[in-house]
Amino acid sequence: MMARISKSDFPVSQVRRYLEPGPIVLVSSRWQDKTNIMTLGWHTVLEFSPSLVGLMISAGNHSHQMIRESRECVINLPTTKLTDTVVGIGNISGAAIDKFERFGLTAEEASEVDAPLIGECHASFECRLHEDALVERYNFFIFEVVKAHVAPSPKHPETLHYTGDGVFMVSGQVISRRSLFRPEML
Amino acid sequence: MMARISKSDFPVSQVRRYLEPGPIVLVSSRWQDKTNIMTLGWHTVLEFSPSLVGLMISAGNHSHQMIRESRECVINLPTTKLTDTVVGIGNISGAAIDKFERFGLTAEEASEVDAPLIGECHASFECRLHEDALVERYNFFIFEVVKAHVAPSPKHPETLHYTGDGVFMVSGQVISRRSLFRPEML
Numbered sequence: 001m002m003a004r005i006s007k008s009d010f011p012v013s014q015v016r017r018y019l020e021p022g023p024i025v026l027v028s029s030r031w032q033d034k035t036n037i038m039t040l041g042w043h044t045v046l047e048f049s050p051s052l053v054g055l056m057i058s059a060g061n062h063s064h065q066m067i068r069e070s071r072e073c074v075i076n077l078p079t080t081k082l083t084d085t086v087v088g089i090g091n092i093s094g095a096a097i098d099k100f101e102r103f104g105l106t107a108e109e110a111s112e113v114d115a116p117l118i119g120e121c122h123a124s125f126e127c128r129l130h131e132d133a134l135v136e137r138y139n140f141f142i143f144e145v146v147k148a149h150v151a152p153s154p155k156h157p158e159t160l161h162y163t164g165d166g167v168f169m170v171s172g173q174v175i176s177r178r179s180l181f182r183p184e185m186l
Numbered sequence: 187m188m189a190r191i192s193k194s195d196f197p198v199s200q201v202r203r204y205l206e207p208g209p210i211v212l213v214s215s216r217w218q219d220k221t222n223i224m225t226l227g228w229h230t231v232l233e234f235s236p237s238l239v240g241l242m243i244s245a246g247n248h249s250h251q252m253i254r255e256s257r258e259c260v261i262n263l264p265t266t267k268l269t270d271t272v273v274g275i276g277n278i279s280g281a282a283i284d285k286f287e288r289f290g291l292t293a294e295e296a297s298e299v300d301a302p303l304i305g306e307c308h309a310s311f312e313c314r315l316h317e318d319a320l321v322e323r324y325n326f327f328i329f330e331v332v333k334a335h336v337a338p339s340p341k342h343p344e345t346l347h348y349t350g351d352g353v354f355m356v357s358g359q360v361i362s363r364r365s366l367f368r369p370e371m372l
Contacts, residue, residue, distance in 0.1 A: 014350070020227045021347035021355050022208005041206045044230035046242050046324055054240065054326070056232050080361070087363045091371055133319060138232055138328070140240070161207035161347070161357050164200070165372050166364030169207045169357035171347050175266070177273045178352030185277055186351050 002082065004106050004119040010150035012051040018077055018123050018150070019053060020045050021171055023159035024086055026076040027055065028107075030115045031066035035107055037099040037118065038063040039090030041162040043075075051145040052130060059139050062094045071129035072113040073143065076121035080158040080170055085120075087166075112147045122157045123150040188268065190292050190305035193335035198237040201331050204263050204309050205239060206231050207357055209345035210272055212262040213241065214293075216301045217252035221293055223285040223304065224249040225276030227348040229261070237331040238316060245325050248280045257315035258299040259329065262307035266344040266356055271306075273352075298333045308343045309336040 019025075028037050042056035053075065057064050067073045078086050085103050092099070100107045106119030110126045117124040127143035134140040151157075158172035178186070205211075214223050228242035239261065243250050253259045264272050271289050278285070286293045292305030296312045303310040313329035320326040337343075344358035364372070 017349050017351075020208070021349055022206070042231045044240060044242060045228050046326060052324070054230060054242075056230060056240075083361060083363065084366070087366045091366070091368050131320075131324070134317075138238070138317070140232060142324070156349075156355060159355075160361070163203050163207055163342075165203075166362055166367045168361045168363070169342060169345075170359045170361055171355035171357045173356045175269060175346070175354045175356055176352055177269065177354070180270065180273045180277070181352045182277050 002104065002120045005122060005151045007123065007149035007151050010148040012145045012148045013049045015051055015053070015125055015145050015148055016045045016048070019043065021159065022161055023077060023171070024162050024168070026078055026086065026089060026118055026121060027057070027063060028074045028076060028116050028118055029063050029066045029070060029072070031070045035098070035100060035116055036063050036066055036094035037089050039086050046142060050130070052142055053127070053145060054140055054142050056138065056140050064139065067141065068135065070114065072115050073127050074110055074113065074115045074117055075125040075127060076118040077123040078160065079122050080160060082120065083160060083168070086160060110147070117149065123148070188290065188306045191308060191337045193309065193337050196334040196336035198331045198334045199235045201237055201239070201311055201334055202231045202234070204336070205229065207345065208347055209263060209357070210348050210354070212264055212272065212275060212304055212307060213243070213249060214260045214262060214301050214304055215249050215252045215256060215258070217256045221284070221286060221302055222249050222252055222280035223275050225272050232328060236316070238328055239313070239331060240326055240328050242324065242326050250325065253327065254321065256300065258301050259313050260296055260299065260301045260303055261311040261313060262304040263309040263345065265308050266346060268306060269346060269354070272346060296333070303335065309334070
């Protein structure tokens with residue numbers, strides 16, 4: 001049994017702290033009373049304020065249409081404790097099953113969107129569709145993060161970074177070079 | 187003195203292997219006989235074939251205009267051995283200085299683009315601008331990787347993943363779950 005993780009409000013302008021390192025994320029959605037979760041590694045931060053992130057959500061995923069219709073999602077950050085869950089979610093379509101139930105995850109109410117938070121993740125970012133100009137051609141959605149929830153500790157959780165071919169790199173060890181940065185670059 | 191790293195041809199359709207984990211990259215460019223390098227963490231893979239990647243290159247960077255004019259760049263992958271170089275490059279503008287000279291880096295000829303490769307990096311991906319629809323509004327460039335060069339070893343080099351605030355996470359340790367993937371998902 002995985003534990004639910006208690007989270008606190010976090011400034012939306014600082015979500016780069018968790019997303020810029022490039023972790024695998026779990027994207028949750030809700031459309032017409034069905035929820036779904038997908039594993040996603042193709043994303044980037046785009047702006048601090050408004051807090052914009054870009055996600056490539058392939059049209060082959062069941063989540064694609066749900067997110068396109070609802071114009072919302074939640075980006076959840078799993079740690080290495082959820083490795084097998086991440087792999088399981090990525091290997092099965094949500095068309096026929098309830099992934100929250102199948103994988104023993106807790107759907108928690110979000111505050112700004114209808115899509116559910118995943119209780120067992122380290123952080124959850126509530127998102128509203130901001131720009132769909134490249135959705136048709138590239139499946140590229142630009143979302144605004146409208147609310148952020150983050151567990152206060154650990155400060156640098158071990159995250160998964162996918163390389164393809166079933167292999168993840170793990171981040172967690174930290175190097176600080178803060179003293180070498182010009183203040184305005186921090 | 188940093189060592190130049192010998193690289194081999196690598197399939198462009200598989201650059202996700204190095205970029206999907208979300209490392210900090212060094213983007214090199216050339217325009218009107220000047221070269222430049224910038225540190226960049228806001229990027230995502232977008233497609234296997236053609237091999238598309240999206241980069242958010244802020245308009246405040248000297249490289250922005252050079253890349254916009256030349257419609258080319260090279261995405262280079264530094265390892266932790268280049269940590270201080272990565273920080274140094276990110277902290278100074280290329281408007282007045284030659285960053286290859288300043289940081290003791292080797293500008294090598296690319297084969298498909300005019301922008302130079304960085305000899306000391308683990309991998310270099312030659313890119314041509316593929317889509318500029320979101321450049322004006324979001325500084326978001328979609329490039330096609332037209333040629334890839336990768337060092338044969340180590341297979342999983344230690345890479346830097348920026349969190350903001352002068353702090354990098356390090357990836358290098360690996361978890362394989364290959365046996366749990368459906369073959370078509372690999």
